Amino acid sequence: MAAARNMMRAVRVFEFGGPGVLKLQTDVPIPVPKENQVLIKVHACGVNPVETYIRSGTYARKPTLPYTPGSDVAGVVESVGQHVTAFKKGDRVFTTATLSGGYADYAVAAANTVFPLSDKLDFKQGAAIAIPYFTAYRALFQKGCAKAGESVLIHGASGGVGIAACQMARARGLKVLGTAGTAEGMNMVLRNGAHQAFNHREANYVEKIKEYTGTKGVDIIIEMLSNVNLATDLHLLAYGGRVMVVGCRGSIEINPRDTMSKESSIIGVSLFLGTQEEKNECAAAVLDGIEAGWLKPGIGSEYPLENVAKAHEDIIHSSGARGKMVLLP
Numbered sequence: 001m002a003a004a005r006n007m008m009r010a011v012r013v014f015e016f017g018g019p020g021v022l023k024l025q026t027d028v029p030i031p032v033p034k035e036n037q038v039l040i041k042v043h044a045c046g047v048n049p050v051e052t053y054i055r056s057g058t059y060a061r062k063p064t065l066p067y068t069p070g071s072d073v074a075g076v077v078e079s080v081g082q083h084v085t086a087f088k089k090g091d092r093v094f095t096t097a098t099l100s101g102g103y104a105d106y107a108v109a110a111a112n113t114v115f116p117l118s119d120k121l122d123f124k125q126g127a128a129i130a131i132p133y134f135t136a137y138r139a140l141f142q143k144g145c146a147k148a149g150e151s152v153l154i155h156g157a158s159g160g161v162g163i164a165a166c167q168m169a170r171a172r173g174l175k176v177l178g179t180a181g182t183a184e185g186m187n188m189v190l191r192n193g194a195h196q197a198f199n200h201r202e203a204n205y206v207e208k209i210k211e212y213t214g215t216k217g218v219d220i221i222i223e224m225l226s227n228v229n230l231a232t233d234l235h236l237l238a239y240g241g242r243v244m245v246v247g248c249r250g251s252i253e254i255n256p257r258d259t260m261s262k263e264s265s266i267i268g269v270s271l272f273l274g275t276q277e278e279k280n281e282c283a284a285a286v287l288d289g290i291e292a293g294w295l296k297p298g299i300g301s302e303y304p305l306e307n308v309a310k311a312h313e314d315i316i317h318s319s320g321a322r323g324k325m326v327l328l329p
């Protein structure tokens, strides 16, 4: 019995492959935090598309098998390593990375990737902060150099990164246009800071965007599905505009000449290439947004840990996002 008390449920991946390789196990040892680490009782964990790419084995970064997926956890501190002074048992926290994996009852994280979770947000919202908001900030400001008064089209605004980008851009004084694939998604986009929403499943939606932006076009596009939209995006830009490639699931043919007529740029974004200084900047902006009250993650589908395979199916073959997908242990 004593041993069972040190065991937890965790999703384990023993081989790369389809969602079926996600195995929920009940006898995984609860990790013990080392000197500069924090052990967190997980109350919610964000599901990010990248976790499906990694699981499938086709992604550039491959963890050593077996592993537990998940980085964006919110919960309560269970115990801390001997050098940790910033947190204590019982603190509400969220993480931007875990060392042991977030799809579990408990997760251990380096103390410098753990942040206090404001009472303004619940645990599901805490689990929706890290990858979505840090990516949105990097795309908009660190790489896209967005400025107040500019316009931004968030092409795929109804998911985790999209809602984050809508809130951040609106808070910084940009004119915000967003797309979604359903009426519900469009309403969510409008409730989260967009001035105007369009449906990217409608045949003529690009014409509607052009009508709305007139001859000037948009200054920035945050692109969630570049392999589908990049060629079209180049025709929606203003002079000196930039397309930020955030999401891409394949290749696409573009005419490079389309970048010449407006001296526009196509810029890749990779959250994982951020320096420590850039990560600190993202964290400061996020914590400031929570305190100011405009940063409020919108939660979409919720899945118990038992249904993790379904969550991985659904995030890739979505019938329409309505905010951030979360797993609940």
Ligand SMILES: NC(=O)c1ccc[n+]([C@@H]2O[C@H](COP(=O)([O-])OP(=O)(O)OC[C@H]3O[C@@H](n4cnc5c(N)ncnc54)[C@H](OP(=O)(O)O)[C@@H]3O)[C@@H](O)[C@H]2O)c1
Pocket (backbone or CB within 6 Å): 048, 049, 050, 131, 132, 135, 155, 156, 157, 158, 159, 160, 161, 162, 179, 180, 181, 182, 185, 200, 224, 225, 228, 229, 245, 246, 247, 248, 269, 270, 271, 272, 315, 318, 319, 320, 321, 322, 323, 324, 325
């Ligand atoms: N570069 C990086 O560092 C980085 C970091 C984080 C995420 N990402 C990538 O960014 C993408 C979005 O991530 P997420 O967490 O927001 O995923 P998500 O929550 O699953 O949302 C996906 C979004 O894509 C939209 N979408 C679907 N079809 C589209 C189309 N034809 N045109 C434009 N948008 C379309 C969806 O809209 P509907 O469902 O309403 O149709 C939804 O808004 C993913 O590909 C992810 O891998 C990249």
